[in-house]
Amino acid sequence: MPASIGDVADRAGVSVATVSRALRGLPNVAPSTRERVLEAAATLGYVADARAAGLASGHTRTVGVAVPLIGPWFFSQVLAGVEAVVTARDLDVLLMTVDDAAGRERLAAGARLRGRVDGLIVVDIALTEAQKAELAANDLPAVVVGAEAEALPCVLVDNVEVGRTATSHLLELGHTRIALIGHAREDPLHFPVPEERRRGYHEALACAGIAPDPALEVDGNFSVAGGAEAATALLDRVDPPTAILAMSDEMAFGCLRVARQRGLAVPGDLSVIGVDDHDVSPAWDLTTVSQPVHRVGGQAAELLLAVMDAGATSPARIALPTSLRHRGTTGPPMVPTEPSPLGQDALR
Amino acid sequence: MPASIGDVADRAGVSVATVSRALRGLPNVAPSTRERVLEAAATLGYVADARAAGLASGHTRTVGVAVPLIGPWFFSQVLAGVEAVVTARDLDVLLMTVDDAAGRERLAAGARLRGRVDGLIVVDIALTEAQKAELAANDLPAVVVGAEAEALPCVLVDNVEVGRTATSHLLELGHTRIALIGHAREDPLHFPVPEERRRGYHEALACAGIAPDPALEVDGNFSVAGGAEAATALLDRVDPPTAILAMSDEMAFGCLRVARQRGLAVPGDLSVIGVDDHDVSPAWDLTTVSQPVHRVGGQAAELLLAVMDAGATSPARIALPTSLRHRGTTGPPMVPTEPSPLGQDALR
DNA sequence: CTACGGGAAGCAAGCGTTTTCATGCCGGCT
DNA sequence: AGCCGGCATGAAAACGCTTGCTTCCCGTAG
Structure with missing residues (x-):
């Protein structure tokens, strides 16, 4: 027609x-x-007709982006970063979510990819080594975001350092009981990010000669609600922490909410630090370890384009810098015996 | 190969x-x-090969989603909603941003679409009536989100009512100087949403017999930073408002930040209400008019699939319900002569 | 005057599927 | 015994473009 x-x-x-x-x-x-x-x-x-043109010419003018979820802030920002550089080259973005083992298997096998995309960006998806190798062997240009990869270019941040930086910050302020809210250790996805941040946390603790208390490491599901639950559990303990390191700002928000509900002063009674530097973190005045989320996506896209242009080059490994944003939710622990005059939060 | x-x-x-x-x-x-x-x-x-299969069979197994921006919370949620129902049907999502006049023209003309998608969801893009007609004539199944459309199915919320609901809430609490933070009236995109919410605001004001003060309607750019700037401007006035209606929760966050920085008690000195019910709004305890963002995307996708299945049916028009979430950032205005005992916010 | 060169345009062979139509086969029914 | 219908399979025609190769034409050099 x-x-x-x-x-x-x-x-x-x-x-x-x-x-x-x-x-x-x-x-x-x-x-x-x-x-x-x-x-x-x-x-x-x-x-x-894009199909006919592609079939004849051999390309698709499309790059695929695979993410585990779309809703969370982190992924939408990465996606935006990718999109910006990709559309500048007049390519389209095919969005695919893979959130289960079957999906990961299909992704690695390249199912649904042939004739659909010219390149692939895999964001924070827990591929096994075998799957990464399969993907690399798949002839399709691909770059991995958020994980190391043997044969594939990848862009990531040093998440061990992220954990170390945040923890050191709290230690320097004088905290010794520091809780960690992250992902359950027995995470079926065994994605490296939470584990790496946890490692940094442990390293910093060790440096300060503090023995880690397993009871202070809880799951927060990387959501506001999960962070709130985790904080509740921690603060209900007989020996609550004086500081909480949340592996994402969203979980940190949950912590702040609980603190406020309980009338705890922040940072007087409880210090909270997050990771990400979420859009709304400045508004909360949240101390956090900032990572260049948008840049991560952009960098990945540029890397992918380079591979698509040049063919198989030696796989690059790009580490992007993070930095501490010291704002208002962290401070020295209160001396236990001295009750805080600011225990009430005026917002409520 | x-x-x-x-x-x-x-x-x-x-x-x-x-x-x-x-x-x-x-x-x-x-x-x-x-x-x-x-x-x-x-x-x-x-x-x-998807191209060959598509060329031969006539379809692409892909639906396009056009958004003006990817980063903001609203769009990522709509996108997630779309994605969920679309992938359940084993279709892929092609993401395209169109943020300028040229892009809108191309979109309406169907450029880059033929052989690429079987259907299209247009989210909050300021198409002219002519462009909508062109799109509808384009034989490509399409649904519009966030705007009325003559010949196209659309899903939206009643944004006039949103504005009315929020404003009435503040009026009922006793406020009379109510500011509105939204989008500049001379918005080159002239997208209907802000204008509709503004209309609801005016209607509610009129009902209460209050003459609108143009000085209280300012631009907030739908971002946290924009909201903060707007709030600053409003509060710097000699006759500041006692309540602010922000057209998005993100702008409301900016307001809260400014209020806190200035030591204003919320809601004692200033009431703030937003629109959206953002993920982190419960954590802020932000009063807001909630809209089913995820559902909007899902509904649009379902509508599109129906059109794709059934061919051209009579274009549906689905309005989704919104509801007031009365939380902690709105309350009665303080009696002017009585200084607030809670003027200091413990968080800072 | 012929040979040569280069720009403009056309022919036709793919590209890798799906799908229609034709073919062959076998068993059951009259 | 002769047909007929249904099932499994194959041949080949689209699908709509890109691209290598060829042809044609004209101007210039020898």
Whole structure:
């Protein structure tokens, strides 16, 4: 039903080959001819069929982005970063969520990918080593975000350092009972990020000569609600922590909420630090370890484009810097015997 | 390089037609044959080329989602909603941002769409009536989110009511100087949403017999920072408002930040209400008008699928309900002469 | 005057599927 | 015994483009 290239050719009185060349701005087309073709195409409302063009030319002008979830802030920011650089090259973005083992298997096998994308960005998906190798062998240009990969380029932040930085910050302020809210250790996804941050936490603790207390490490599900639950559990203990390191700002928000509900002063009674530097963190005045989320996506996209252009180069490994944003939710622990005059939060 | 259907056919000792049928689970294939084909395909790692399959069959198994931006919470949630129902039908999502006039023109004309998507969801993009008509005439199944459309199905919330509800809430609490933070009236995008909410605000004000003060309507750019700036400007006035209605929770967060920095008690000195019911709003204890963001996306996707299945039906128009979430940031205005005992916020 | 060169345009061969139509085979029915 | 219908399979025609190769034409150099 829609006009095809043949219709345009007929109307312009030239061959389809000439139409194809004229429309794509290729050389060796007389200006007068090109103009006639352009006009014919315009009046017919002709748009080339992407499938046919791709089939003939061998590419798709599309890159795939695989994420475990779409909703959370982190992923939407990475996605935005990818999108910005990809559309600058006039490519499209195919979004795919893979959130279970079957999906990961299919992704690694390249199912649904052939003839769909020219390249793939895999964000924070817990691929096994075997799956990564399979993906790399898959001839499809791919880059991994948030995890190391042997044969694939990857972009990530040093999450051990993230954990270390946050913990050291709290230690320097004088805290010794520091809780960690992250992901359950027995996480079926065994994605490295939480584990790495936990490692940094342990390292910093060890440096300060403090023995880690397993009771202070709880699951927060990387959500506001999960962070709130975790904080509740921690603060209900007979020996509550004086500081909480939440592995994401969203979980930190949950902590702050609980603190406020309980009338705890922050940072007087409880210090809270997050990770991400979420959009709304400045508004909360939340101390956090900032990571360049948007840049992560952009960098991954640039890397992918480079691989797509140059073919298989030596897989790069790009580490992006993080930095402590010391704001208002962390401070020295209160001396236990001295009750806080600021135990009430005026907001409530 | 990758195995084609012909390779599979050779290896299984059958024709390509049989391979095609066997792999897609079509009837009239002997079980033994099917098994042989499956095995051949598996050992060859065969995956059908989506372009070729699409070209031959006429569809793409992909739906497009066009948004003006990816980063903001609202869009990521809508996207997630769409994605959930679309992938349940084993379709893919092609993400496209259109944020300028040229992009809108191209979108309406269907550029880059043919052979790329089987259907399109347009989210909060300021199409002119002519462009909507063009899109509708474009034979491509499409649904519009966040705007009325003559010839296209659409899903939206009653944004006039949203504005009315929020404003009435503040009025009932006793406020009379109520500021509105939204989008600049001379918005070049002239997207209807802010304008509708503003209308609701005016209607509620009129009902209460209050003349709107243009000085109390300011632009907040729908971001945290924009909300903060707007709040600053409002509170710097000689006659500051006692309540602020922000058209999004993110802008409301900016307001709360400013209030806290200035030592204003919320809701004692200043009431703040937002719109959206953002993930972190419960943590802030923010009063807001909740809209079912995820559901909006899901509903749009379901509508689109229905159109794709059934062909052109009469264009539906689905309005989703909103509701007031009365939380802690709104309350009666303080009696002006009585200074607040809670002017200090313990968080800072 | 012929040979040569280069730009403009056309022909036709793919690209890898799906799908229609034709073919062959077998069993059951009249 | 002769047909007929149904099932499994194959051959080949689309699908709509890109692209290598060829042809044509004209101007210039020898």
